[in-house]
Amino acid sequence: MIDIHVHFFPPAIFRAIWRYFEQGSHGLWPILYRVHTKKHVEMLRSFGVERFTSLLYAHKAGLADSLNAFVREWSAKEAALLPFGTIYCGDGNVAGKARTLFEDWNFYGIKLHPFVSHENLDDERMFDAYEVMEALDRVVVCHPGSAPVYDQTDGPRRLRRILERFPRLKVVVAHCGAFEYGDYTALAHEYEGVYFDTAMNCVHTHVFRDNCPGPSFFLQFQDRILFGTDFPNLPYDYMNQVDALKALELGEEIERKIFSENARRLLGLEPAGGGGQ
Numbered sequence: 001m002i003d004i005h006v007h008f009f010p011p012a013i014f015r016a017i018w019r020y021f022e023q024g025s026h027g028l029w030p031i032l033y034r035v036h037t038k039k040h041v042e043m044l045r046s047f048g049v050e051r052f053t054s055l056l057y058a059h060k061a062g063l064a065d066s067l068n069a070f071v072r073e074w075s076a077k078e079a080a081l082l083p084f085g086t087i088y089c090g091d092g093n094v095a096g097k098a099r100t101l102f103e104d105w106n107f108y109g110i111k112l113h114p115f116v117s118h119e120n121l122d123d124e125r126m127f128d129a130y131e132v133m134e135a136l137d138r139v140v141v142c143h144p145g146s147a148p149v150y151d152q153t154d155g156p157r158r159l160r161r162i163l164e165r166f167p168r169l170k171v172v173v174a175h176c177g178a179f180e181y182g183d184y185t186a187l188a189h190e191y192e193g194v195y196f197d198t199a200m201n202c203v204h205t206h207v208f209r210d211n212c213p214g215p216s217f218f219l220q221f222q223d224r225i226l227f228g229t230d231f232p233n234l235p236y237d238y239m240n241q242v243d244a245l246k247a248l249e250l251g252e253e254i255e256r257k258i259f260s261e262n263a264r265r266l267l268g269l270e271p272a273g274g275g276g277q
């Protein structure tokens with residue numbers, strides 16, 4: 001399995017995020033897996049995950065560089081880690097930062113979380129970075145949908161604005177675009193670089209209502225849906241996510257695509273069981 005939606009923060013930031021999640025007033029949830037660094041990697045391996053991303057994001061200026069350096073350090077130590085960094089517009093020089101991440105460090109992409117960073121995806125200060133990413137075929141994983149607790153539903157409009165300008169940009173819409181499923185489906189029909197991840201989708205949980213776009217969505221986008229979980233920020237067992245997708249009974253071939261082949265193709269990884277690293 002390849003998990004395209006795994007968070008990998010430095011320990012102190014993970015602890016701050018978990019504290020935030022566990023203050024009931026935010027409508028979030030208790031964290032079952034309070035793991036970071038070595039233990040985090042070992043735990044994913046124990047679930048049968050071969051490769052996984054290092055999604056992180058900055059909530060303020062001046063933080064992204066150290067987050068990216070942390071990913072670089074750990075991806076040198078752990079071959080299973082697929083390095084993803086982040087770019088914060090407020091830090092400036094986004095094209096230079098993108099070139100460092102992708103040309104010098106060979107990262108696969110970035111994660112952007114507009115609700116946490118308070119920087120919109122279509123913030124024009126970001127466009128020079130998107131231009132570099134489109135040219136180098138790198139991936140933006142983003143969380144533009146209103147799920148689970150946000151009240152902004154303008155994500156599809158903002159994403160469309162980016163894709164009109166950079167139509168070949170590869171974008172993974174987290175959580176299958178919940179809850180604006182229809183709007184992201186329309187976008188995916190128009191732009192073939194639009195992908196989806198399954199983080200927290202279709203799992204039976206009280207913390208994420210209306211979390212399943214339904215089997216027809218999975219059939220329709222079987223070549224562009226990527227297995228993702230949101231590990232370690234989960235209130236339930238990791239395998240619940242695997243079981244939830246298998247319960248859709250999509251068949252072996254589609255499952256193989258969703259659990260690994262689509263991610264291999266998107267990121268240009270070696271085929272399963274092949275040689276290489």
Ligand SMILES: [Zn+2]
Nearest residue numbers: 005007199230
């Ligand atoms: Zn996430």
